[in-house]
Protein backbone atom coordinates (compact mmCIF):
# COMPACT_ATOMS: atom_id res chain seq x y z
CA UNK A 441 0.00 0.00 0.00
CA UNK A 442 1.11 3.57 -0.64
CA UNK A 443 -0.25 6.88 0.60
CA UNK A 444 -1.16 9.18 -2.27
CA UNK A 445 -2.47 12.71 -2.00
CA UNK A 446 -4.22 12.69 -5.37
CA UNK A 447 -4.30 11.00 -8.77
CA UNK A 448 -5.63 12.91 -11.76
CA UNK A 449 -5.19 13.31 -15.50
CA UNK A 450 -4.26 16.82 -16.60
CA UNK A 451 -1.92 18.86 -18.77
CA UNK A 452 1.75 19.22 -17.94
CA UNK A 453 2.24 22.91 -17.20
CA UNK A 454 6.00 23.15 -16.66
CA UNK A 455 9.20 22.58 -18.58
CA UNK A 456 9.91 21.32 -22.10
CA UNK A 457 7.03 18.81 -22.09
CA UNK A 458 4.41 21.47 -21.41
CA UNK A 459 1.08 20.67 -23.04
CA UNK A 460 1.31 16.89 -22.88
CA UNK A 461 -1.55 15.07 -21.20
CA UNK A 462 -0.26 13.17 -18.21
CA UNK A 463 -1.58 11.07 -15.40
CA UNK A 464 -0.32 12.71 -12.22
CA UNK A 465 0.31 10.70 -9.06
CA UNK A 466 1.00 13.08 -6.21
CA UNK A 467 2.81 11.35 -3.37
CA UNK A 468 2.78 12.58 0.23
CA UNK A 469 5.75 14.02 2.06
CA UNK A 470 8.90 15.91 1.13
CA UNK A 471 12.46 15.96 2.44
CA UNK A 472 12.75 19.71 1.81
CA UNK A 473 10.83 22.73 2.99
CA UNK A 474 11.15 25.40 0.31
CA UNK A 475 9.95 28.85 1.30
CA UNK A 476 7.86 29.22 -1.87
CA UNK A 477 6.21 25.79 -1.77
CA UNK A 478 2.51 25.97 -2.59
CA UNK A 479 1.92 22.24 -3.04
CA UNK A 480 -0.31 20.29 -0.71
CA UNK A 481 1.45 17.04 -0.03
CA UNK A 482 0.78 16.35 3.63
CA UNK A 483 -0.87 13.07 4.54
CA UNK A 484 -4.11 14.75 5.69
CA UNK A 485 -6.83 13.68 3.31
CA UNK A 486 -4.52 11.28 1.48
CA UNK A 487 -5.78 7.88 0.36
CA UNK A 488 -4.07 4.51 0.48
CA UNK A 489 -3.78 2.55 -2.74
CA UNK A 490 -2.62 -0.97 -3.41
CA UNK A 491 -0.25 -1.66 -6.29
CA UNK A 492 -3.08 -3.36 -8.22
CA UNK A 493 -5.34 -0.34 -7.79
CA UNK A 494 -2.66 1.99 -9.16
CA UNK A 495 -1.96 -0.34 -12.10
CA UNK A 496 -5.68 -0.39 -12.91
CA UNK A 497 -5.79 3.41 -12.94
CA UNK A 498 -2.84 3.39 -15.35
CA UNK A 499 -4.70 0.93 -17.59
CA UNK A 500 -7.64 3.35 -17.71
CA UNK A 501 -5.45 6.29 -18.76
CA UNK A 502 -3.33 4.90 -21.56
CA UNK A 503 -4.10 7.93 -23.75
CA UNK A 504 -1.70 9.93 -21.56
CA UNK A 505 1.80 10.75 -22.80
CA UNK A 506 3.27 9.53 -19.51
CA UNK A 507 2.66 9.14 -15.80
CA UNK A 508 4.07 12.00 -13.76
CA UNK A 509 5.36 10.95 -10.36
CA UNK A 510 5.13 14.13 -8.34
CA UNK A 511 4.73 15.32 -4.81
CA UNK A 512 6.11 16.30 -2.44
CA UNK A 513 9.09 14.18 -3.28
CA UNK A 514 8.10 10.92 -5.02
CA UNK A 515 11.48 9.28 -4.38
CA UNK A 516 10.60 9.04 -0.67
CA UNK A 517 8.37 6.14 -1.77
CA UNK A 518 11.20 4.19 -3.32
CA UNK A 519 10.08 0.79 -1.98
CA UNK A 520 6.68 1.15 -3.63
CA UNK A 521 8.26 2.51 -6.83
CA UNK A 522 10.56 -0.52 -7.10
CA UNK A 523 7.47 -2.73 -7.38
CA UNK A 524 5.33 -0.37 -9.40
CA UNK A 525 7.59 1.04 -12.11
CA UNK A 526 8.58 -2.23 -13.84
CA UNK A 527 4.85 -2.98 -14.30
CA UNK A 528 3.76 0.51 -15.35
CA UNK A 529 2.45 0.57 -18.93
CA UNK A 530 3.00 4.33 -19.40
CA UNK A 531 6.41 5.99 -19.75
CA UNK A 532 7.50 7.29 -16.36
CA UNK A 533 8.13 11.03 -15.91
CA UNK A 534 9.76 11.73 -12.56
CA UNK A 535 9.31 15.21 -11.07
CA UNK A 536 11.82 15.50 -8.28
CA UNK A 537 13.69 18.01 -6.15
CA UNK A 538 16.90 16.35 -7.34
CA UNK A 539 18.44 15.46 -3.99
CA UNK A 540 17.69 11.81 -3.12
CA UNK A 541 20.31 10.29 -5.39
CA UNK A 542 20.56 6.99 -3.50
CA UNK A 543 16.84 6.35 -3.94
CA UNK A 544 17.07 7.36 -7.60
CA UNK A 545 19.69 4.68 -8.19
CA UNK A 546 17.15 2.01 -7.21
CA UNK A 547 14.53 3.03 -9.80
CA UNK A 548 16.34 4.83 -12.61
CA UNK A 549 16.20 1.82 -14.94
CA UNK A 550 12.41 2.15 -15.17
CA UNK A 551 12.23 5.93 -15.57
CA UNK A 552 12.10 7.62 -18.99
CA UNK A 553 12.04 11.36 -18.17
CA UNK A 554 13.56 13.17 -15.21
CA UNK A 555 12.57 16.73 -14.36
CA UNK A 556 15.03 17.59 -11.61
CA UNK A 557 15.04 20.82 -9.65
CA UNK A 558 18.07 22.88 -8.84
CA UNK A 559 17.25 24.55 -5.55
CA UNK A 560 18.63 28.07 -5.11
CA UNK A 561 19.15 29.17 -1.49
CA UNK A 562 18.15 32.72 -2.52
CA UNK A 563 14.67 31.47 -3.42
CA UNK A 564 14.12 28.45 -1.17
CA UNK A 565 15.61 29.88 2.01
CA UNK A 566 17.40 26.52 2.41
CA UNK A 567 21.09 25.63 2.57
CA UNK A 568 23.02 24.96 -0.65
CA UNK A 569 22.34 21.58 -2.30
CA UNK A 570 24.92 21.69 -5.12
CA UNK A 571 26.64 18.48 -4.07
CA UNK A 572 23.36 16.56 -3.85
CA UNK A 573 22.24 17.89 -7.24
CA UNK A 574 25.57 16.92 -8.81
CA UNK A 575 25.34 13.34 -7.54
CA UNK A 576 21.70 13.17 -8.59
CA UNK A 577 22.37 14.41 -12.13
CA UNK A 578 25.23 11.94 -12.54
CA UNK A 579 22.69 9.10 -12.17
CA UNK A 580 19.70 10.75 -13.87
CA UNK A 581 21.67 11.76 -16.94
CA UNK A 582 21.37 8.28 -18.48
CA UNK A 583 17.69 9.19 -19.10
CA UNK A 584 15.89 12.22 -20.65
CA UNK A 585 16.97 14.67 -17.99
CA UNK A 586 16.46 18.41 -17.72
CA UNK A 587 16.95 20.83 -14.83
CA UNK A 588 14.34 23.26 -13.58
CA UNK A 589 15.21 26.30 -11.49
CA UNK A 590 12.65 28.46 -9.71
CA UNK A 591 14.08 31.94 -9.21
CA UNK A 592 13.05 35.34 -7.94
CA UNK A 593 14.63 38.78 -7.65
CA UNK A 594 17.11 37.53 -5.02
CA UNK A 595 18.99 35.25 -7.45
CA UNK A 596 22.76 35.88 -7.25
CA UNK A 597 25.51 35.88 -9.88
CA UNK A 598 27.22 33.08 -7.97
CA UNK A 599 24.07 30.94 -8.23
CA UNK A 600 23.82 31.68 -11.97
CA UNK A 601 27.41 30.56 -12.44
CA UNK A 602 26.95 27.38 -10.39
CA UNK A 603 23.68 26.29 -11.99
CA UNK A 604 24.85 26.91 -15.54
CA UNK A 605 28.13 25.08 -14.88
CA UNK A 606 26.22 22.14 -13.43
CA UNK A 607 23.98 21.85 -16.50
CA UNK A 608 26.97 22.29 -18.79
CA UNK A 609 28.74 19.43 -17.03
CA UNK A 610 25.87 17.08 -17.91
CA UNK A 611 24.93 18.78 -21.20
CA UNK A 612 21.28 19.11 -20.20
CA UNK A 613 18.66 21.79 -20.78
CA UNK A 614 18.34 24.41 -18.07
CA UNK A 615 14.77 25.62 -17.63
CA UNK A 616 14.34 28.90 -15.78
CA UNK A 617 10.96 29.17 -14.08
CA UNK A 618 10.02 32.49 -12.47
CA UNK A 619 8.54 32.11 -9.00
CA UNK A 620 4.79 32.68 -9.06
CA UNK A 621 2.62 34.55 -6.61
CA UNK A 622 -0.83 33.28 -7.44
CA UNK A 623 -1.20 33.68 -11.19
CA UNK A 624 1.39 36.47 -11.38
CA UNK A 625 5.12 36.20 -11.75
CA UNK A 626 7.11 37.43 -8.75
CA UNK A 627 9.57 39.10 -11.13
CA UNK A 628 8.87 41.44 -14.03
CA UNK A 629 9.59 40.67 -17.66
CA UNK A 630 12.66 42.93 -17.82
CA UNK A 631 14.27 41.09 -14.91
CA UNK A 632 13.35 37.71 -16.45
CA UNK A 633 15.04 38.68 -19.72
CA UNK A 634 18.11 39.88 -17.87
CA UNK A 635 18.49 36.57 -16.02
CA UNK A 636 17.88 34.58 -19.21
CA UNK A 637 20.55 36.61 -21.03
CA UNK A 638 23.05 36.13 -18.22
CA UNK A 639 22.50 32.37 -18.29
CA UNK A 640 22.65 32.22 -22.11
CA UNK A 641 25.98 34.03 -22.07
CA UNK A 642 27.40 31.12 -20.08
CA UNK A 643 25.22 28.25 -21.26
CA UNK A 644 23.24 28.35 -24.53
CA UNK A 645 20.92 25.46 -23.64
CA UNK A 646 18.88 27.69 -21.34
CA UNK A 647 15.16 28.42 -21.76
CA UNK A 648 12.67 30.40 -19.74
CA UNK A 649 9.30 28.66 -19.35
CA UNK A 650 6.74 29.93 -16.83
CA UNK A 651 4.16 27.70 -15.14
CA UNK A 652 1.62 27.58 -17.96
CA UNK A 653 -1.07 25.67 -16.04
CA UNK A 654 -1.54 28.68 -13.76
CA UNK A 655 -2.57 30.84 -16.74
CA UNK A 656 -5.02 28.34 -18.18
CA UNK A 657 -6.37 27.46 -14.75
CA UNK A 658 -5.87 23.72 -14.79
CA UNK A 659 -4.67 21.61 -11.91
Ligand code: SF4
Pocket residue numbers: 470471472473474476477478479481511512513537
Ligand atom coordinates in the same frame (compact mmCIF):
# COMPACT_ATOMS: atom_id res chain seq x y z
S1 SF4 B 1 10.86 20.25 -2.98
FE1 SF4 B 1 8.97 20.81 -4.01
S2 SF4 B 1 7.35 19.83 -2.80
FE2 SF4 B 1 9.21 19.82 -1.54
S3 SF4 B 1 9.03 21.68 -0.29
FE3 SF4 B 1 10.24 22.20 -2.11
S4 SF4 B 1 8.72 23.00 -3.60
FE4 SF4 B 1 7.58 21.90 -1.99
